[in-house]
Amino acid sequence: MKLRVRSELVYAFPQDTQAIVAIHVARTPDQAILSESLVISPDGPILQDMADHHGERRFRAAFEGETSIVYEATIDNAKPRLLSPNARLEAWLELPPPVLEYLLPSRYCPSDKFMSFAHREFGHLAPGGAQVLAVLDWIYNHVDYVPGSSHGGTTAENTFVDRAGICRDFTHLGISICRALNVPARAVSAYAWQLDPPDFHAVFEVYLDSVWWLVDATRLVPVENLVRVATGRDAADIAFLTTSGSCDLINQAVSVELLNP
Amino acid sequence: MKLRVRSELVYAFPQDTQAIVAIHVARTPDQAILSESLVISPDGPILQDMADHHGERRFRAAFEGETSIVYEATIDNAKPRLLSPNARLEAWLELPPPVLEYLLPSRYCPSDKFMSFAHREFGHLAPGGAQVLAVLDWIYNHVDYVPGSSHGGTTAENTFVDRAGICRDFTHLGISICRALNVPARAVSAYAWQLDPPDFHAVFEVYLDSVWWLVDATRLVPVENLVRVATGRDAADIAFLTTSGSCDLINQAVSVELLNP
Amino acid sequence: MKLRVRSELVYAFPQDTQAIVAIHVARTPDQAILSESLVISPDGPILQDMADHHGERRFRAAFEGETSIVYEATIDNAKPRLLSPNARLEAWLELPPPVLEYLLPSRYCPSDKFMSFAHREFGHLAPGGAQVLAVLDWIYNHVDYVPGSSHGGTTAENTFVDRAGICRDFTHLGISICRALNVPARAVSAYAWQLDPPDFHAVFEVYLDSVWWLVDATRLVPVENLVRVATGRDAADIAFLTTSGSCDLINQAVSVELLNP
């Protein structure tokens, strides 16, 4: 599926501010980058980090004053396989070393707190794809998607009590419950075709049968509509903009367009 | 300094339990391993992970029933350089990519919450070694070392309010404040000569002037007495024992002995 | 039902410490006090507060050094009415003024956080007795009674996530959900015949049909086995011992004996 993605970030940096920006589409075997451009105004030096083992391609820069960052790319995405109920949960002894960290709790995903709940609610199901699908169903049925109901410090524990959140909260809750079930899980930021209103999207992946499966607890768009950007333990790792100091949002726009049906 | 370290973990695993064990001394240029042994009873297969870029060498296994793990090593440690007040804080553009994650908040180190405090209290100091030393002084002077005052879920935010904790809490608070000051900081587990009572110790490192400096907010022992084991974002990453299910402590003993003065 | 209750508190107060003690059985129309005694060693002045509108009778004193407080009473309890599914929830306009505070969140019962959950889970039921009984069923079926799983700072929000607690945690969760459903709810401490192991018990009351109904989410003993002591918003108000400084438990024993069947 050929998609054109575009993001425009306009921020005011009151003083010289360091930044890590993660808006480039990831370079992965399933996601061909046909063309892309990055325009920063005013212009200045950036450090483009190499794609890491996730294919993630962030860049670093220092900004001061009003700054506009416009990224555009045309990509061709393979259709991802949907998580199969039969996908097998592997033993820890079988996992590749880089997968292990995704078993552990993180800033917004305190999976250690969800042990009892996860085993009470999902422990009777066979570990693996069916169990993860049951987690996704549970979240969809017990949490409302409510813009404005959470904030930057909201954790999966908060969302579990509040029963409301946005994509990042659904993702944190899904990751937390999966990790509590010993399923490696990690956060993924994405451009999403047909997401309404258009914005960056946060979804997650679980590791079963030796591959990462992309899932979305919000069910806002099919996972095949997603264009992967960054990968990490939770929102702290995949933020599109991480800065050394405060800055003010002036304008932000994300768009995704289908190039051929 | 030649040291002999020994740890003995005896746990009862009520069912077949997967485990990641991080008790081996790290393999680093400054820490020569002269000899070591690992005895697990009852015996069973383990997977010894290769040393990662931190030199960390955890192993994985599955345990059931009462299990004893005894690790011994003799090492020769170089004397570490003590953090200099003049050590320079580098710009984000200068940092090696693997250092970047240590700027971000993690499970027990919600550095995002400490921005105001850190800048109010330490913002007038020049960034770098002197500022980090001031953070260490502040923690030492404002937090009491009180065994039993915290638990497995205690975060740096809790410790900041409680004003009491143990080594892991001092470390989490130190890391959180440093990251809030844009100083990369990470947790380190260690054997510690002269630690009383003997136990695993948790300290941290800050990245300044292109190197990691080991520091200890508890001041329980000099950093030159430490033998490095694991490295990570916080206690979640460096636990000596991470398991897929609950288990019961039967006995645990750690000892460190000086072999030559 | 004639019951003899006894509590013995032995504490060491390292310095002159002020205390509020709530161990006397309440003086209420349904609970006749046949005899009672209080012995404090070493002896000293106490201030016995008058029974408040709940019948609660705490006393105040200052203690220093090892102190023993022994309270004994023989009471004759009327059999309480069990909460009827038909008990009607009254409008706020109909409530007596002293009931209003029990609609509000308190230290361990942040009912404001449970609005969404309570309405999602119980909103389809008619307000009143049946709804409260459904809350009690839900707690009983979703939370494990696990001694040692909580601590003095544990709130209903923590218990809701942990899915484990003791009587005070069950009570806090029950109160929180009821208040979130606009049902006045308050905590009650009690002696409990047949409670095993014997200890002070914490239960709660809901206000429906112009009376307070005693309920117990733990189902450890029938409510007719309870002898009421103190009443308040949550555990902060009904603690058997509130002190101005730290003290050390030396011994504590509670017993309840049936005098006639």
Add this chain to the structure above:
Amino acid sequence: MKLRVRSELVYAFPQDTQAIVAIHVARTPDQAILSESLVISPDGPILQDMADHHGERRFRAAFEGETSIVYEATIDNAKPRLLSPNARLEAWLELPPPVLEYLLPSRYCPSDKFMSFAHREFGHLAPGGAQVLAVLDWIYNHVDYVPGSSHGGTTAENTFVDRAGICRDFTHLGISICRALNVPARAVSAYAWQLDPPDFHAVFEVYLDSVWWLVDATRLVPVENLVRVATGRDAADIAFLTTSGSCDLINQAVSVELLNP
């Protein structure tokens, strides 16, 4: 000082909603009510509660649809005595029973968590007025007044970490630290002359030398400019509007005018 106060609340209630409204000025010996009026549109029955022992005069009503509540009063205030450094902290044995509850933690004032901090920071000062004045100084010097920095669920613990808040947060932190020092403390809502921008204000009172002393950790206006409304454990008790369900703010305006110098 003669002041005219006015508040106008315009809210939309999507369904029949019960409400407790606390906007009437309190009836106290020091605060003479010369005239007042309450106009609710559309009109409907209300239940005006009698002034309680704090002089607080809330009313109850049920609202549906867009509703306007306009309250106006002219009052004559005595000049309050300013907290004296010499005001004496009384022993618990000396306190009137209704004061005791203000020693205990509450929803937004978890004073139990501030024991160590309070004693470390203020324990060297003689208990009483001077110690409370030191607490007020500390808050003023360590917390920034930042509109928008907190939300309805923010507790004193959050504010202590964030080092930012609004009047209710300053008040909660002040109350928490005072209670941790065994000083009875309670929240007060008020109209405030010269508050800019005009709004309801939240301050607190401490009980020393047998009287309640009004203090304001924000220092936004002198305490003599305050017109007392409601009194309680914290913001949960003194909210100007407590409702049984959600409602939407349409307009809210508060004004205070000096009638003669």
